[in-house]
Amino acid sequence: MYFMGIDIGTSSVKIIVMDEDGNIKADVSKTYLIFYPKPGWAEQNPDDWWERTKSGIREVLSKTDISSDEIKAIGVTGQMHGLVLLDSENVILRPAILWNDQRTEHECEYITDCVGKERLSELTGNKAITGFTAPKILWVRNNEMEIYRKIKHILLPKDFVKYKLTGEFSTDVSDASGTLLFDVKDRKWSKDMLEILDIPESWLPHAYESMEIAGYVTKEAAEETGLKTGTLVVAGGGDQACGAVGTGTVKEGIISVSLGTSGVVFACQDGYSVDEMNRLHTFCHANGKWHVMGVMLSAASCLKWWVENNEPHTFEDLIGEAEKVEAGSDGLIFLPYLMGERTPYSDPYAKGCFMGLNMIHGRGHLTRAIMEGVAFGLMDSMEIIRSLDIPIREVRLSGGGSNSKLWRQIIADVFETDVSVLSSSEGPSYGAAILSAVGYGFYDTVEEGCKRTINISETVSPCDENVNIYNKIYNIYKGMYAKLKDTFYEISNLC
Structure with missing residues (x-):
């Protein structure tokens, strides 16, 4: 019995296969490009994430004698805050705007003025910063209206790959927390924020808890990756939350x-x-x-x-x-x-x-x-x-x-x-694999999964x-x- 963790990082996708005791049986990294169209801007092509993920899964499976039948569940994690836009045909509308992109200062000022600093913290637990997703959505509306009018789905980076695996539009509460559209206290999309910023809730994916089942590998994805059709995929988490699970x-x-x-x-x-x-x-x-x-x-x-x-x-x-x-x-x-x-x-x-x-x-x-x-x-x-x-x-x-x-x-x-x-x-890929094992039912809780898999190798004193x-x-x-x-x-x- 094995579990897979996929981490859609900023510079590469990292894929691991973990056994029941937390031992990593194989791992693969596949790099992709970051584009900097202007100073302070950072973008990527979401298709690059999927192409590297597909080849990475095939390679990691080929490194061992593990069959796809033995991969019981998959967890996906990745860079947070990035903006992926799809149209009604699920076609990518523009390059993804990444977490470290700094173009949205004016949109952040607008959100703070429009909502109010204290009210914003009350609704989301955070302040408006250029890295978050909501300001990016407003930037597209302010600067690329032809693209904005075509939006049907908004996804975060790891959720785009999860969609390609399962055909389902989903996210998780940890990653959604970094959008500035999420009620972090009550763990659901904030209807107040969506109404104030005039963003349709229908554009947003369903938000699951990280260890909950978000879908299953489709026949098409199975053919492209070598995975077994119907393999369980959990909601996963943002890279920092999954990295924390992994530690x-x-x-x-x-x-x-x-x-x-x-x-x-x-x-x-x-x-x-x-x-x-x-x-x-x-x-x-x-x-x-x-x-x-x-x-x-x-x-x-x-x-x-x-x-x-x-x-x-x-x-x-x-x-x-x-x-x-x-x-x-x-x-x-x-x-x-x-x-x-x-x-x-x-x-x-x-x-x-x-x-x-x-x-x-x-x-x-x-x-x-x-x-x-x-x-x-x-x-x-x-x-x-x-x-x-x-x-x-x-x-x-x-x-x-x-x-x-x-x-x-x-x-x-x-x-x-x-x-x-x-x-x-x-780190994150390991945490994602642990979450998938919890979703499959091998561990009862995330805490149990961590206790059974994580060991300290060294302590450094000052x-x-x-x-x-x-x-x-x-x-x-x-x-x-x-x-x-x-x-x-x-x-x-x-x-």
Whole structure:
């Protein structure tokens, strides 16, 4: 008996097959392109997600002697907030607008003015930010009316792939929470928000709990993927909720830190509560509870950008140089706002920059400063969580960046706390597979599934000497945005 998890990530689809004990029997990644038509814009072709998913499923099945009959259920997760539009013939109307796209500032201002800041938080648990889905819908209405008039269905990225698998239009409560059209407290679409923004509810998919059955693999999808017709597909979840399931962050006191394309600090909550200043997002969790999280838009992607612009030097080359540099990078500080920022500033105009650069700094200093700057950005969210008296008993690190020993140590030093690293680093796809096993009935609850599958492989403790250095630098770091905010805006107007 096996379970499949599919993660429609920002840069690739990741597919895993998990056995009953949580062991990963095979995994495959398939990359696709991101398009940046204008500064601050980010788009993808939804058909690329499906094409890579189809070939990835066939490949992952071919890697083992597992037959399609033995895959009992599938869970799908993926990047949140993206806008996929289909017409009455279920044809894609335009490229998907992604979570890190920053074009909707004016639409966010309109929503805040139209609904009212306090009322918006009351209805959705959140404030309007450029990454969310509702502002994207309004942007299409304001700028592409010919396309807007043809809309019949609105889907999130993972739900488009789920539609291609099952023929059903569905989403889940965790992913729907990031649309700004969802009543997070009562776990349903907000009729008030839809009415205020004049968006038909008929365009939206049914919202299930993450472990509920959302459909079954169709004959057509089975022929294209090699799966068995009728294979159960659960609703799944947004990548952060599924990533939290994949790290066992399903009860209060455990904090998940995801060091992926974006950076996320995530805390599960048994009940619904909202940060009065909306610095953190409040969303439905994939286990029937709720969670709060802080999000930085550029985390491991900062290092990816740096590596790509230092070819032919490899990731290993650059990290090796950074390891030779002392903590604090000799006073060099990096602001990781390469795609604007969300927590705690919610500023699409924020820019990345190095501060304190002088003649003593080499490439190793810049590499280490990038890793430290990302850790400081994550610390912004951790400080807010601590200020809200949310219990913190354990911090678990996941995401591609967690594979770096140096980065793990930097996180522990900046957070001044032990950091646990898990034996499985698959994150969202692993969480999606666990959810599918719950939907199939193999586990009674998400919590049981996590307890039976997730193990800690390493605990990294902070170095006291580094902690003292980072405390001093972080105090400087967190004051830099306010000093540069107006400059960031002026620079944006030059583009």
